[in-house]
Every structure is written in structure tokens, then in C-alpha cells.
Amino acid sequence: MSTSEFAPWEDPEAKPLIRFQNVVKRFGSFTAIHSLSLDIYEREFFALLGPSGCGKTTMMRMLAGFENPTEGQIELAGKDIAGVPPNKRAVNMMFQSYALFPHLTVWDNIAFGLRRDKMSKTELEARVEEMLKLTRLEKFARRKPHQISGGQRQRVALARSLAKAPKLLLLDEPLGALDKKLRQDTQFELMDIQEKTGTTFVIVTHDQEEAMTVASRVAVMDEGRLMQVATPDKIYESPNSVYVADFIGDVNIIEGRASGAGDDTYRVDWSEGQPPLTATSSTEFDKGQTCHLAIRPEKVTISAEKPADASNAVQGKVHDIAYLGNLSTYYVELSSGQIIKAQTANTRRIARRDFTWEDPVWLSWTATAGVLLAS
Numbered sequence: 001m002s003t004s005e006f007a008p009w010e011d012p013e014a015k016p017l018i019r020f021q022n023v024v025k026r027f028g029s030f031t032a033i034h035s036l037s038l039d040i041y042e043r044e045f046f047a048l049l050g051p052s053g054c055g056k057t058t059m060m061r062m063l064a065g066f067e068n069p070t071e072g073q074i075e076l077a078g079k080d081i082a083g084v085p086p087n088k089r090a091v092n093m094m095f096q097s098y099a100l101f102p103h104l105t106v107w108d109n110i111a112f113g114l115r116r117d118k119m120s121k122t123e124l125e126a127r128v129e130e131m132l133k134l135t136r137l138e139k140f141a142r143r144k145p146h147q148i149s150g151g152q153r154q155r156v157a158l159a160r161s162l163a164k165a166p167k168l169l170l171l172d173e174p175l176g177a178l179d180k181k182l183r184q185d186t187q188f189e190l191m192d193i194q195e196k197t198g199t200t201f202v203i204v205t206h207d208q209e210e211a212m213t214v215a216s217r218v219a220v221m222d223e224g225r226l227m228q229v230a231t232p233d234k235i236y237e238s239p240n241s242v243y244v245a246d247f248i249g250d251v252n253i254i255e256g257r258a259s260g261a262g263d264d265t266y267r268v269d270w271s272e273g274q275p276p277l278t279a280t281s282s283t284e285f286d287k288g289q290t291c292h293l294a295i296r297p298e299k300v301t302i303s304a305e306k307p308a309d310a311s312n313a314v315q316g317k318v319h320d321i322a323y324l325g326n327l328s329t330y331y332v333e334l335s336s337g338q339i340i341k342a343q344t345a346n347t348r349r350i351a352r353r354d355f356t357w358e359d360p361v362w363l364s365w366t367a368t369a370g371v372l373l374a375s
Helices: 056-064 106-116 121-134 150-163 180-197 208-214 232-237 242-247
Strands: 018-027 030-040 045-049 071-076 091-094 168-172 200-205 217-222 225-230 252-260 265-269 277-280 289-295 301-303 312-323 327-334 339-345 360-365 371-373
Touching: 018 056, 030 056, 030 071, 030 225, 045 056, 045 180, 045 208, 056 071, 056 091, 056 168, 056 200, 091 150, 106 121, 106 150, 121 150, 121 180, 150 180, 180 208, 200 208, 208 232, 217 232, 217 242, 225 232, 225 242, 242 252, 242 289, 242 371, 252 277, 252 339, 265 289, 301 339, 312 339, 327 360
Parallel strands: 045 200, 045 217, 091 168, 168 200
Antiparallel strands: 018 030, 018 071, 217 225, 252 265, 252 289, 265 277, 289 371, 301 360, 312 327, 312 360, 327 339
């Protein structure tokens, strides 16, 4: 599902499935959530992303019904859900630990919630088989949780959560226990399942790569506040603050003072003895205003000679090299002591590197490569 065809948040007529309105949550004298407002739409795969203690799990627990807001309200499908007990909400939650019953088979684990709802035997069997097929677990139906792998247990927990066809599924760090390779595979499975069922998924994660991979939109949180809510590409390419730029992916942050230099173009004075930088921005900066230029390492070109026509070029020497197989990141130290990272794709299979430690190099980038931020 490409974002271009699915963007209910851009439609003023679209009604959100979930609406947080000025929600405050306090625990004693500690405020975990500060007057937070947020809309999440049907069929979204929405990610709450942030470091530990930023309030993302508190938001999820309020949606699930384990906590109530201190102030403000939370609506689900247009109804205020404050005071509605967890088992009476059209919401299911998948826990990080999966919380499977060890003594029950995979089949019975999935059937557990349906049995409690007194579903007829025929309907129940059909629904469990449908869930097994959806999560590709048919072969493991008679096994117990300890007889299957971590990735398979994760799928059982997902199948059990989806069996009751909730309007909303909450996933709390669902892939945290899986190794990197399996986690990547499972991310695509989750997206596939979410699309097939049409259920709205809200995932809580501190793993930026995970949020950027699975989500239709991401909410970056810090200390109980929403810093930015946008599609993954906007969060990456157009962060609205140094915090978001720094939290998502790898970035160079250069602090300086801005002064206007024509249409949406600014001169950035940033370091004694270094030529000023040129950057474009639709945000207005006053003359001499402190600014931060955020540039992704892959947008910085490294070369042995000074490029003739670059808007921005600085000289330094290679301080460190991180070789990641498909990419090499060069940490280049400027005469001021500042380190700037440049990344190159290793497209050819060669044993030697273009640059090595202590080599003098030039770094260059275009005026539009970075984002000029006020804070």
C-alpha cells in the first residue's frame, strides 16, 4: 500500500478511528503525557517512536484501557472510551513477551479468546484455521509454544490477537526478542498481515529502522510530547527539529548563524577560518539567528580534489572509517576539530578503499542537501 494512494490524514472529510484530545497523564507529581492531541485513521499502521521513558507505552496503555487519562479524552470510532474496561473495547494488545499459554497447543492458544466469547464450534474452527493460514502456521497447529521458534511464537501471538477481529491492534515492542535478520523478515510479514486484514495497527518501538519500515506514519515522542507526526520519508528528509533529525538515522549537525542571501537561501557562518556555508530553507531566519544545518551522510560527497562547482566544500582528514559491507562511512576531522560523516555506497567489489586513515580529503554538498533548523 503506497502512501500516495493511502493518506486519509490529508483528507479533511476523513474521520479518525482514534482521537487523543489534550490528553494529560500524571502519575503522582510526574507528568508522563503533556496535553497531547493526535488522530490515527482506520487501516493505518501507526508507529509511536521514542526513547525509553518518552511516554509511548503510557499512550498505548491508555488505548488498551489499563490506564485512564488524568485530563482530556480519548475517542475510539467517535466514542469516548474513558472508563470502558479493556475486555469491552474493540482493541487487542500483543505484548512484548507474547504471553502464550505454555500448556496449550498453537491451535488452542489462538482459539482461547474465541472460546471465552462463546463462539459456535464451526465458526471457531473456521476462524482459527483462517488465522493459522494468515500467519503461515498450519504445520505447527498441534505443537506447544516451546516446540517452535521465537519468530513462530511471535506469529502465534499475532494470530491470537487478530482472531477476535479487533478494530485496533496494539503492538508493544513486538519484535524486540527477535534477532536482526528475523526481525527484518517479520516486519514485512506484519505489513502484509496488516494490509490483508485491514486492521489498524499501532506499534510502540524505540527502533527507528522498524518504525520507518512498517509505518504509514510515525509519531516521534520525547518526554511525553509529540515532536513530529509525519510519513517516514518526511520525518527523514524534512525533520522539524534537531531532536527529530538526530533521533532518526545518521546525521551531521552543524551549528551556525544564518543571514539571508536571496530567495529562500541563507549564508551560514559556522566556524572560525572556514568559508560560510550555503543552505536553502522555506523557514525564515533573522539575520544572525542561531541555526542548525542537518545533513545526512549519504548527501555528503568525499573527494581527493576540491570540486570545482560545489555550493559547499570543506577540507579535512580521514579520522575513522566504518565499513558496513554495502556502505562505508568516513569520519572526517576538520581543522576546527569538528567531525563530519560522509557515506559512500560500495557498488563495486574491490578490496582497496578509495581513502584511508589520515588522507586529506574534501567534503562537498549542495545547497539543498541539508535542512536548516531553528531548534
